[in-house]
Amino acid sequence: MGGIRALFAALVVAIASPILAQEASEAPADGTEVALVTADGQPDYAAWEETASRAEVLSEAGRGSAFALTRLREEIVGWRDVFAAARAANAARIATVQAQIDSLGAVPGEDAPTEDPRVASRRAGLEEQLARLRAPGLLAQEAYVHADGLIGEIDSLTRSRQAAALLSRSASPLDPRLWPELTDAVGTRLLGLWKEVTTSVRSEPRREVFGRNWPIALALLSIGAMLLTRGRSWLTRLGTRATANRTKGRFRGAHAANVIRLALSVAEALIPLLGFTALTAGVETTGLFGTRASALLQSVPLAAACVLGTSWLAGRFLSTERNNPPPFDFPPEVKQSAAGRLRQSGWILAAALLARGFLAVGDIAPEVRAALMLPIYVLLSVVVFRFGRCLAAAGRPRDSDDDSILFRRRLVIYVGRAISGVAAASPVLMILGFHRAGSALLLPSVITLGLLGVLIVLQWFATDLYALLLRREDGIRDALLPVLVGFALFLLALPILALIWGARPEDLAEAWTRFLGGISVGETQLSPKQFAMFGLVFGLGWALTRLVQGTLRSTVLPKTQFDAGAQNAIVAGLGYLGLTLAALLAFTIAGLDLSNLAIVAGALSVGIGFGLQNIVQNFVSGIILLIERPISEGDWIEVGPRMGYVRDISVRSTRIETFDRTDVIVPNADLVSGQVVNWTRGNLVGRIIMPVSVAYGNDVDHVTRLLRDIAEAHPMVLLSPPPAVVLAGFGADVLNFEIRAIIRDVNFGTTTRSEINQEIAKRFLAEHIHTAAPPALPAPPPKPAA
Known part of the structure; x- marks a missing residue:
């Protein structure tokens, strides 16, 4: 169950890796790095050559245990950090000497005038000094490249061994020849566990340990029992108070209810887990139990975490009380069925952990271990297969879905089909003898699915908390900040996913070192x-x-x-x-x-x-x-x-x-x-031109004076220069006049035209000025001929 252990240790490793890398590069006063440098602070290249020779021999021969390779790799990583720090030796002096050489100018060519001997001598001395100053950095750079290459060779050898072990085939767990060994393995361990417990209880040294540790053990047992028996009642009271405060107006709305429920559900899962951990620690503190019992006891907290974690995820992700956003708005019957399968998988994982703890002590053949674990894995595959079918059925499109929701529902369908395929393939691989490949495919898939569910629940919590802080209920899921929080959670989960799928902590530390080192673009080094x-x-x-x-x-x-x-x-x-x-x-x-x-x-x-x-x-x-x-x-x-x-x-x-x-x-x-x-460049003053037409027969001078008076009387028209009225031309039935006036603000040109036209219409009607020729009278009918 390495994947499950990696899930709980991944966060610690992800945080510790950069810290350890930083500490390794800071040269502690009493650490390993002191032995890697000489008295003058320079790397001890003689000791490095010895270490490098051992690594080269192991790499060329392809031998060495996993423990030996890990220790050797850690030693070379320490050397590499020393060389990385030594590459910058004399950097300030090198920059100063280089600036001095640049100030003297380039060496004259063949056709150039002869250079002064004093300048040439000074340049030669500076170049010799520069070469001497650069030598430590160049040696450190070469050694750094050497160490980095050896680390890559060891990593490549380790990965090749992992791949070979993963694809190795052994006897099938269904082989009848293994059945006597199965019976013997189980019986031997049961008998050994019983003998160990009875012998440890009667052992005088262990009784002495118990006499010294019984107060601490009793305290831990009491705390564990109190958390398991009274924790739920405490949470019930806390939930009642939180609900009362929400109804009084401190927190209102669906988002506030979701935040309170999530906080209480996390507490409901953590308090029993802390109780089991305290009980296990209390039993181990008594000192009355040996190696076999301790291995079994150490599996109890992880087994409890599987049960409580899957139950918590089922209660939050598949709760019928919460209206999940698309595409997770599953029907109630699908939620109920999927939640049951999820809780069942937690119990099966807990059983697998306890079985591994039971089989941990003592020599046992891999095929025998695989045969003993096969029923648990088959049962887990059946449950996971049904859970995948539930996901595939829940992702069916709805009539009201848009394109984005349809795409997400298809993803849910693909995930459900993929997990069902993995659950169907894993038992087949185990039965065929590829038990490592089968378990390495099934367990990481299940844990990855649970981790994705936790990430989705946390993203929902960020959305609800954001809505609670902003006191908004509508349209909050389309905000940018919750999406960014979800993206950040996914990035933080990448190291955990890498550990779940078989990556080593050394691989993460190396990736972090590469990230801090940056990338090279030409001669430019770009670092975070x-x-x-x-x-x-x-x-x-x-x-x-x-x-x-x-x-x-x-x-x-x-x-x-x-x-x-x-x-x-x-x-x-x-x-x-x-x-x-x-x-x-x-x-x-x-x-x-x-x-x-x-x-x-x-x-x-x-x-x-x-x-x-x-x-x-x-x-x-x-x-x-x-x-x-x-x-x-x-x-x-x-x-x-x-x-x-x-x-x-x-x-x-x-x-x-x-x-x-x-x-x-x-x-x-x-x-x-x-x-x-x-129109308004520099000032707002502008000119307007207004055409006016009158019928033939009107007095031209009278019309001109009338139009001028109307224009001058308007408050927006400037009198300097005064407005002008011109007879622009003769039409077929009308005389065409134009009013040309300068107004104070051209932005009011339309309003000014309208007001002047209204005044013209009134004055023309009062003065009996016709704007068009009167209609012609019909011609009299012809007289009849005499």
Whole structure:
């Protein structure tokens, strides 16, 4: 049951691996690393060569026990950390000497004037000093590469052995020749356990140990018994109080109820587990039991964890009291059936753990152990197969599902079919003799399925807690933060999944070391530390830029004589400048050499020139708009058939709000290279032209004076220059006049036209001025001929 043990130890390993790697690289004063260096602090290369020779012999011969390879690997990892630290030896002096050499300039060519001997002598001395300073780092780099390669060879040898053991075939558990050995193995262990218990109780040394430890043992037993007997009543009282507080108004809604239920359910699972752990520790503390009984007792907490954990997961994930979101909104009958199968699997896993603890002590053939464990695994496969069928049936599409929900329901169906296939294949493999492959396929699949269920429940808890903090009930599942929490939980579960599926803690530590070491891009080394430093410095620069922009926009610029467009241009330009400086400063502090990226940038320039030319053109046009300011925010402009107010000028485009209250996104290049009419550039004064038509026969001078009086009387029309009325031309039936007037604000042009037209209609009616010729009278009928 290595997968189950890995599930409970994975979190500790995932946290301890980076800590141990960090401690190994910090050279403790009294640790192993002190023996790896000489008195002057340099690596002991003689001792390293001895260690490397042993590792090379084992790697070439492909021999050595798993324990020996593990110890040797740990020793080489320590050497590698020493060499990693030694690679940076004399770094400050090397940088200073290199700067001195660069200041002297390059060696003159053949056709160049002869260099002064003093300069040449000084350069030669500095180059000799530089070579001497670089030697320790180069030796450490070579040794680091050597150690890293040996670690890879040992890992490769270990993995090949694991794969060979996994695919090895032994006798079938159903072979009748194994049945006598099965009976003998069970009987021998039962008899040995009984003898061990009876002998230990009568043993005088063990009684002395019990005499010393009985107070601690009694305390642990009392705590365990109290937790098992009284824990549920305590939780019932706590749940009653929490429900009362929620009904009083402190916590309301379905999300609050889900949070309270989850907290109580976790406590209901942990308190009995702590009780079993305390009881087991109390029994072991008595000292009255030997190796066989201790091995069996140590399996009790894990067995209890399997039972309690599967029961908790069934109660939370498959609870009929909770309305799960799609695609986990299973029908009640499916929930009930799947919950029963899940609880059954917990009991079977607990039985498997206790059986392994029973068989742990003493020599036993692998095929005999597999035959004894086969009934438990077959029973577990049957339960898991039925659970997979429940999942496949629960994932059937609904009529109201959209595409995203359909995709997730298909995933549930695929998972159910996959787990059913694994449950059907594992017993077959065990019966054929591949018992390691069968157990390595079944147990990790079951534990992985349980881990995914726990992750989903935790993501639901994050969603409910987020809704509770925001005091919202609707639309909270579409928020970004709960999704990010779920993604983070999945990333944290990756090391646990790796351990469940057979990865070693050494593999995780090595992966963490590789991650901290970063990746190489050309001659540039990119590490997570550099990325974190870059993000921190750039984030601080971005926040400072936004702070300065906000201060200027709200405090400084409103007190100046700049108009709104100029203020916006200053703030936007300062933002671009601040972000550029923040990026350059972040690159510099993080230690990222931009010169090494020049080749990559040159190669990408061709693609940028062809594929991104429109984006670059719009970006440059946006900069031109902010500098020249032919248009500003709030201007009334006309671009092609579109007319409206400029609401925002960004890097790539400009947003125009039309008079229909719709937004039009115009690329900046169209505003710079195209024809744009700015109605309010500089000032709001503008001219309106209003055509007026009157019928023939009206007095032209009278109409002209009347229209001029009407225009001058309007408050929006400027009298300097005065409005003009012109006779624009002669139509077929009318005289065409035009009122040309300058108004104070062109934004009110439509309103001004409407008011002047209304006044014209009133005055024309009062003055009996006809706007069209009267209709012609019908011709009289012809007289009859005489």
